[in-house]
Amino acid sequence: MPAHGKDLRIIIVGGGEVGFRTAQLLDERGHDLVIIESDPERCQKIADAYVATVIEGDATLPDIFQQAGPETANVVAALSDDTLANLAVCMIAQRLNPDLHTVMRTDAETGEAHAELVDSVIYPQRASALLAVNAVLSGDVRSLEHAMGVLDIAEVRIGADAPAAGKRLTEISFPKGCLVVSDVDGSSIAGADTVLEPGHRYIVAAEPEVVQELMRLLRG
Amino acid sequence: MAQVGDRSPAAKLGLLDATMVGMGAMIGAGIFVLTGLAADIAGPAALLVFALNGVVTAFTGVSYAELASAIPKSGGGYVFVREVFSGPTSFLMGWMLAFAYMIAGALYALGFSSNFVEFVHLYWAGLPTGPVWHIVYALVVVGLFALLNAVSTEASGGAETVVTIIKIIILLVFAGFGAFAVEGGNLEPFFPGNRASVSLVQAMGLTFIAFEGYDLIATVTEEVENPRENIPKAIFISLVATVAIYLVVVWVAIGTLGADKLGRAGETGIAEAATSFMPTIPLLGEGAALIVFGAVFSTVSALNAVVIASSRVVFAMGRENQLPNPLGQISATFGTPLAAVVASAAVMLVSVLLLPIEQVGRVSSLFFLVSFVVVNWSVIRLRRQRPNMTRPFEMPLYPYIPLLGIALNLVLAYFLLRDDPFTLVLGLGWVAIGGAVYAVLEWRRPRPEPAEA
Known part of the structure; x- marks a missing residue:
């Protein structure tokens, strides 16, 4: 059963640049975050930033994923740079809590292949490319989503x-x-x-x- | 033309500010209001009462430090327990903790009015006094601070640091002059009567509330700079410094006035002790005026701290939908958690009206003891449920520290209740009301909205 709080409870898998920055932005908006990250040093760095509770370990192991509390969460965002691991996490998450909204980071080769299996697919490289286009053209108008x-x-x-x-x-x-x-x-x-x-x-x-x-x- | 905001957001708190949040809430009520009471029960052993309470509460302090460093959310004990326990347990924790703060507010307000009367009488004897007037002054001061916090967030900012430092200076002045007037004879016999150990534990339960306050640091964690380092530090520094100040002040008070007289003076005990030795100070007149002023000032700032603390717990519960929706919303007109402040103040006002001061202290101590048990338990449960969680501050000697914390808090609660069925009834009454509120809220709970960020 999902949490009934006014703020969303979000599990982010992968505390790299994408996952961490996402967590920061969501924290600024007042949501509750748990990050699962396997690199111990990276975990300390995230803990220092004080934006999320941190679980250290491999999120594709149900034993570790459980510790993030999927039964009370609203969203899981698998944002590591390993596409297969992200897919596995989303599948585990849906199994543990069918109400979870799943967001999966993918890569160039995989593209939208898993779009049917998860609620949303994101592709950071394409977003970066759009940003690069904005910068290269250095126009007076920039699309909102990519404002830095x-x-x-x-x-x-x-x-x-x-x-x-x-x-x-x-x-x-x-x-x-x-x-x-x-x-x-x-x-x-x-x-x-x-x-x-x-x-x-x-x-x-x-x-x-x-x-x-x-x-x-x-x-x- | 677009709409630009003009209200300043809350400032960042440094290590000093965070420490002062804790000390500001601890120093004020307990030491000024309860020293007399402790001396009445335990005699000169009141010194030991304060020292041992410091030790007992330190165990829970360690637990708070571990939780606050690992769970990056403001809101204090309730939020940690919410993270670890199911709905009913976390609701009960919030319900008890909020009430403990509210009723502590009633204690501080009543302590304020006694000392306020004393202070004004030094200059103007015409201020009406008597039990009814005391309650009137207490109601007015609660109303005033509720209003202040309802319309502005300024009262919760760094101003507390200056106020707390002034309080500490006043107490040090008291100790400095008093140290020369201490008569060793007043401290003997150290243990009065033959049931010394029982009265000691009883007095510990009664004065436990004097050590409540460091937990408030956990209610502002997100406003603190470099929190994972500064929060555990602030908790420990504020506890150690406060215990040290208490010991010196209690030693001076007993040493100059004697435990019997101090006991009879009740909530104005410290002020009375000061009258006996303080020299004349220019402008203020009688030196004791400074101490009485300190008492007035301290009870007021402690009151402000618990108005903020209780409303934050209520607000956090509202945000988790564990209390009705409006309590978890900020006011569009003032930008403050207006409804939560008003609700907290209402309970404080009723407590001031209906409960005698000693009862108020007991009920508040009881609820702090019980909720601190749950906080210690949370540490153990979280370690078991989430062994892989990153804990920037990981307590040494686990699991002995939280287990000792639980055991000692329960012992104090037991002795607090043993000879006092009324406190037990009041406590159970409040829990029963909570149970009813929870049941009604669960029953009326609307279906959750679809997720939308």
Whole structure:
């Protein structure tokens, strides 16, 4: 049975660059994270960053994977650089908890081959390539998903019973360092009188320190 | 025009700040309010009471350090237990811990009003006094700090560091002057009466609350710099420093006033002791005024700390959907966990109104003892369930430390309850209410929403 908390509980397998950075971003948004990583030195480094509980070991061993608490988790993201291991982890996860949302990192040769077996497939090399295209063209417009920097620019759906739902922007006390840019229709830039309608999507920008608070206001 | 926020986010806390969070919550209530009570029961052996309590609580401190370094979440004991135990156990832990903080708040508020009356009377005799007025002052101060925390997050920031350092300085001034006035005769006989050991353990249970506070460091872990190193350090430094300060202060208080007089003075014991030896200080007039001021100041800052602590536990439970939804939401108007603060303050106000001060101390100590048992147990369970978890601070002498922590906390709880069925009834009553709340929430639980980040 999945956790009933307001924040998601996410298991990340592989604490390399991709897994660790993913964990950092999710932690900034206030979610609970467990990372499974086999390299002891890497484990210490992740523990130092204080973004996730760390389990040391091979996640494809059910004995190790169990320790991350799949029965109370909402999502498992297998992000190691070993595609077969990632697939194995997703299969084990689904077996242990059929409600788990599974995310699998894949590589160039495998591509979308496993898309049917898991909920989402990601391919970091392709994302990097898109980023490289952005940089090479150095245009004035950059796609949101690939913005670098520290600012988190995101599209947020307002939660039905979130504190900010149904309120005008002026009525809400936002922390310093965040900005509601627009509603997603693109029809207008947000103003003081913009109302945050529950269920609708808005583009927001925030500095890392206040992302969690902003999400709590907008998502509940 | 887009909407820009203007509220400052919380600042980062260094090792000093984190240590002061713990010391600020510990020093204040216990030492000013309960020294008299301890002397009343145990005589000069009150010194031993405080020393032994320091040892007992250190075991749990080690457990807190291991959990806080491995589980990167703010929220303190409840959050750790939530990580390890099933729904009902973690609910009960949060329920008890929140109540322990709330009722500690009632104790600090009542301690505040006695010392406040004393302080004002030094300058103006016209302040109305009497049992009813004491309760009125206590209610006002709880209301005031609830309001402060409801509308602003500033009260929980680094300002606590300055406040705590002032408290420590005042106590050191007290000890410094008092040390010259100590009469050795006052410390003898060290063990009064023939049931010395029993009264010792009883007094330990009663004053245990004076050692509650280092656990608050675990409620702010995510705001601390380099937490995996600084949190265990802050827990140990704050415990050791606090025990040292307590011992000096209790030694001076008993040595100057004598255990009997100290016992009769009750919650204003330290202030009374100061009156006997403090020299005149320019501007303040009587030297004792400084100490009484210290008592007022300390109870207020400890009160602030538990208002924050209890509301954070309630908020964390709301976020885990273990309490009704609004309690886990921040207010859109103030950016604070408004509903959680109001709920905590409401319980504090009712406790101030309905319970006598000694009872308040007992119930609070009882719930801390029981919840610390669960914290120690969590360490053992987590080691078994997740042997491969990375533990940046791994306690030595496992499993003896948590096992001793459990045993000693249970012994103190037993002696606390042995001659006091009322505390037991109150405690069971609160647990029963919790059981009912849990059952209703489970029954009404909506189906979980589909995952959406």
